[in-house]
Structures are given as structure tokens and as C-alpha cells.
Amino acid sequence: MAVNLVTEYKEHAQSSTWCPGCGDFAVVAAMQKALAALELPPHQVVAVTGIGCSGKFNYYLGANGFNSLHGRSLPVAQAIKIANRDLTVIAAGGDGDGYGIGIGHFLHAVRRNVDITYVVMDNHIYGLTTGQTSPTSKKGFVTKTTPYGAAEYPIRPLELALAGGAGFVAQGFSGDPKQLAEIMKQAVQHKGFSLINVYSPCVTFNHEETYEWWRQNLVNLDEEQGYDPTDRTAAFRYVYEHNGLLRGVIFREERRDYQSELPGYAAEALVRQDLSQPVKDRAELLAAFM
Amino acid sequence: MWLNASPPGAAVPPGAVSPKDAARGAASPGTTPVEPVTWMTEAVRGSAGGRGDRPRLSADSARRLARACWSELTNHDPNVFPVQAERRGVRFYLQEERGGQRLSALVWDGFQWRTVGSLRLPASD
Secondary structure, three states, X not given: OHHHHHHHHHHHOOOOOOOOOOHHHHHHHHHHHHHHHOOOOHHHEEEEEOOOHHHHHHHHHOOEEEEOOOOOHHHHHHHHHHHOOOOEXXXXXXXXXXXXXXXXXXXXXXXXXXXXXXXXXXXXXXXXXXXXXXXXXXXXXXXXXXXXOOOOOOOOHHHHHHHOOOOEEEEEEOXXXXXXXXXXXXXXXXXXXXXXXXXXXXXXXXXXXXXXXXHHHOEEHHHOOOOOOOOHHHHHHHHHHOOOOEEEEEEEXXXXXXXXXXXXXXXXXXXXXOOXXXXXXXXXXXXXHO | OOOOOOOOOOOOOOOOEOHHHHHXXXXXXXXXXXXXXXXXXXXXXXXXXXXXXXXXXXXHHHHHHHXXXXXXHHOOOOOOOOOXXXXXXXXXXXXXXXXXXXXXXXXXXXXOEEEEEEEXXXXXX
């Protein structure tokens, strides 16, 4: 079943224009595997993206897709989920899209806790525009826009998500697609907002943080004895102490999602409800607001 | 067929299509079977020496290097991404795609890795 579903996703996907070796290939492949393992066929899944290299994620995943504006994948994804709770909704973007122009939506999506999964392909650089400093670029990072090194400190998405009350925070690495697929499975199954920040190397423009560099510097939480991903304070401290250089599930907590908190939220998806009210009722309704 | 940005001196490996043409689904001239090591040998010879900081490799040396890279690519740990081999400023990636695999050759131009060609390999079954 799972193997057939992976094939189904691939059959619906478009041909890729990403650079050879781009970490985003592994992200898409891991998501296809995760969705197939959860027996979610393409027609039950929708991927929403913004702008950037990551904006092609929905084209290459092979499910339903919505390519939104720069930094606006999250509001669209949340709206889709609220309107049709039967869909599995994945929002995807890059560090520029999600932590730059989209940072406001990110923080509110974290606290709102709509049941969606947000995958950020974080390469610490703007790749599509040929290599400029991004919100997650380290201090001192040299690019075309910061020839003397980045003067700013980077955004710390994991701490932001933890501080914002996220119920599921994880970090993956494109170089380990097996672990990434397992993280994705857990994130999709999580009831509420889930963040997966994926270190996804830009092989073309980021020459410092290569696959090899990440392999040497990332601590694998699956191999850390005694790490408790249900302790938010400990998770926060661990992320801080390791400067975010972790991979695995960092924190998870069962919480009621946004829909569960809404009084009167219909038990059935909007698309399945009977909206064929008599014209007279609609006129009365309209009159009440005029 | 080729990116104008290809570094000077880079030869066009036979049977390759440019990344743009590949993305458009263009049939590779290499659909008449091109043996990967031969294609890679041309890529190595075309790039090494093209930047003026490395001596041009002899055909035999280039072929040995291409063989070593091909062996590395085909004996790769399946749980590790990407499938990559690199020698003398030439990098190769082998990636799955619908209906087969794509072998890509890239060269370092002093600023970035540029794709100089890719070869579509048919499914092995």
C-alpha cells in the first residue's frame, strides 16, 4: 500500500527544476514516504507554499497544491484546514519565506494551533535569487548582500516556536531522509500546529554549511540518552545550549487544536454541509446586516 | 542547449542536455545509450584545465577518475542523501526521478557550482 502510494504521488508530481543535490529533493521524498506510510492518498492532502525555491514543493509533492504569495502559505493553509477538516494540510516554505516576510504569520499560526504541519526548508540563504543573506544566516555570513559579513544575529525559529506555545517542534536534516520521514509522520499525526524546521543545504550558494558540515555538527536526539521531548523547559534549554544544532523531535505535547476550542464549530467540513438555504432566508440575513 | 554561463573551456559531455532543457522534459541526445563513465570522463576532461589552475587531464587519468566517481555513486548508502562524488573541481550527483535516474555534472566556477550537463539513465530493470 505505502509503496503504491509513493508511486501515486510521484506520478502526480511535476519534473523538478531544483539544482542537482538540493536538500529540498530529500524533503519532498521524505514527505511522500511519510504520507504513504500514513495511508494518505494524494487527493486527501493539500500542500500550500509561498515563494522561493521552496515554493515548488507542492508541484513536486504530487498532491493538491496552492502556490500562494511570499510568506503567506500559513494563512492560506489554516483557512483550507478550517474550511475542510477532512484534508491533511501541509504548509511549506523556506527560511526567507517563513522567517522573513512571513514571520508574523508564523508566530500567530503557532499560538492559534490549527491542525496543520509546517515544513521549513532552512538553508540559511536566499537561493532562488542567487545567494543573499537570509533571516537564519549566521552572524558574519558573507554573501552578495553582506560582503563584510552579516551584522545581524539570526532568527531562532525553534525557540520562537517553543516560546509561542507550539505543541510539536522538530528539526530534520535532508542528509538523513529516513529520520526526516519518521519526524514527518509524527508531525502529520499530531493534532494541532506542528513545525518541522529542516536543515536543507543549498549546494549552489551556501559553501560553508554543506552536508558534511551538518553531519559533523548536528546532535541526533534519537541517540541522546535521557532526552525528554515532553518537557518544554528542558527542550528550550537544550535548543539554546546546542545553538539549535539538533535533529529529531524536540518537543511534543497533546493540546486541543483551534477547531476544538471554537464554540459551535461544525463537526463536518464546510464542503460537506448543505448550504442550499432558501433565497428568502438569505435576503433576511443580508437585511439584518444592512 | 547549454547554459551560457558554463565556464570557459568546459566541454559538452556527449549525450547531455542542459538543466533547462531537462526540466522541460527534452529528450536527451543520450537516449542513444551513452555509457555513464564515458560521459563522466568527458565532463572531467572538459572542466579540469578549463579554469587555468589545473593541468588538463589525460584521457586515461580522466577515465580513472570518472570510474572512481561512478563506483562511489553506485555504491552509496541508500539512507544518505545526496548521492554525490567529487574530484578535481567536478561534482557528480545521481538522483532518482520518474522513470529512471539523472546523472548531473557540475563544475566550480570560483563562486558557485554550475551544472554543465545531465544525463538521463534509464531504469535498471
